[in-house]
Amino acid sequence: MNMVSAIDILLVEDSQDDIELTLRAFKKNNLGNNIHIARDGAEALEFLKQVEKREAPHPGLILLDLKLPKVDGIEVLKYIKSREILKRIPVVMLTTSKNDRDIKTCYDLGANSYIVKPISFKDFMETIKNIQLYWIVTNQPPVVG
């Protein structure tokens, strides 16, 4: 499984706790992906620009928090979907509630899916497993090269 799933993942998340819990969940599920972390929207944009210049590895998946300091998740999403090199990378939005009005906006802007950050840790592990199953194993977008 590791052979196909060794894609790079960009995690855009401002909460240190959520980052740690996500990393731990990946580890617990034996996912050996290379996870790049951006702590806010500005950092995410910087990383993505490096990707465009091929100074950073091309991520196979972006996990993007909706509410971010400095540059909002929606702004980052808009940037990704407007760039030739980045627009085919699947983007999964992270949000705290499924009824968030912004989710609709994200879909309209081309987000591929969304995950409600669960309160329960067990549910969180479940979510990460689902990410693994679909976005990392099943759905392999064409890599622009």
Place this chain on the structure above:
Amino acid sequence: MSLRDLGIGTKLILAITVVIVGISSAGSIIIYTYQKRSLDEQILERSRTISELLIQIEDHKLISRVAAEFTEVTGYKLKQTSLEPVNQKNAPDDFEKRVMQMFRQGDATEYYAVVTDGDGKRYFRYMKALRTKEQCISCHPGYAVGDLRGSISVVAPYEDIAAATRKNLIYILATVQLLTFSIIAVLYYLSRKIVTVPLKELIKEVEGSAKEIQKGEEVKDIPVRSRDEIGMLASAFNNLRKSLSESFKRKNEAIESFVYSISHDLKAPLRSIEGFSTALLEDYGDKLEGDAKHYLDRVIASAQKMGVLIDELLEYSRIGRINLTRGDVNVAEVVALALEDNIYEINKKNAKIKIPENLPVIKNAEKQRIYQIFTNLISNALKYNDKEVPEIEIGYRDEGDHYLFYVRDNGIGFDMRYHDKIFEIFQRLHREDEYRGTGVGLAMVKKIVETYGGKIWAESKPGEGSTFYFTLPKEVKS
């Protein structure tokens, strides 16, 4: 009782009464005075005329006859008198004596006055001076021309005439007062019709409206029946109510959006507490001693409970604020979903469920909300039930423009004293270790029903079960 306690109509009438009575009294007095003066002038005129006439007559016998006739017609006494009377019959009384002495000293030719006699009666007295003329000297050789020879004295009874005038005055006053009171009666009727009754109606309507506002019901505008000040007051009240309810709505929205963002932000640290506690338990559980593992379980359980609470609070704050997809909601389908949602409890408690074959369709409703109503009521009916075979009956009745639904159980019931309390958010009748719950369920159901313009209530007896009734319009207003 002071003037302040009187109604506006009474005050107005009182003021008008005072003014009219004042004016009519003053008018009556003026009429009386005028009449009295003209009476005096009338007597004076008659006295003068008769005196002039008598002076012209030469024949003494004729004089006596004319005088007698005059007295008979008018009641005035006529007398010729002198300071030196030839005939004792013509001797002057005290008044006549005094007047004639005055005549003698000056050139006045007449005098009159109203005098009170020795018997207490009043008389109008008139005296005309008789001066010696040239032709008189032949018969009365002792006189010079212009000398006072005597006087004609007229005594008119004054009391009777004055009494008649007074009687007149009473008639006048009575007529005027009668007129006054009829005017006041008409004014009173008109003021009631124009002012008091519409004002009272308005007050009643405002009070009714205030009660409805207090109950939180939807309030209709007060009818504006006229374009006068009362009508203006009614529309001013409507405007006041509108702006109050708008500002109330804005405040409510602000509170709900505050609750929303607070709940949202609370979830992040909660996720950390739960997440790291679980990580601790999973990664280092075997190293924990004594109660440590148990304590950690409690932390995780509490965090999860708080998570549920926040989710429910978020959901509660969304009702009416966030519009979900609207459309025809098949209640039968929704009830099936709600039962599915509670299937674990239903099977565990071996509950009997009774639902009618055909349930109606609610137009322009949010499926999620109707589902929330039923799933909460069904879940409560199961939860608060200690019978061996819990029974739940769902039913409805067509009531014209709305449906009346009910969810009946044979559970533990509640004391009707707490009827209103059970619908309040975070209000619970039971300890957490008796029945688990957050106290949001029924509050949420109530809020949904009321957002749709319906009503909710319950009937219950402890130990015998409860029936929750609620109404939903056949077509929900957007």
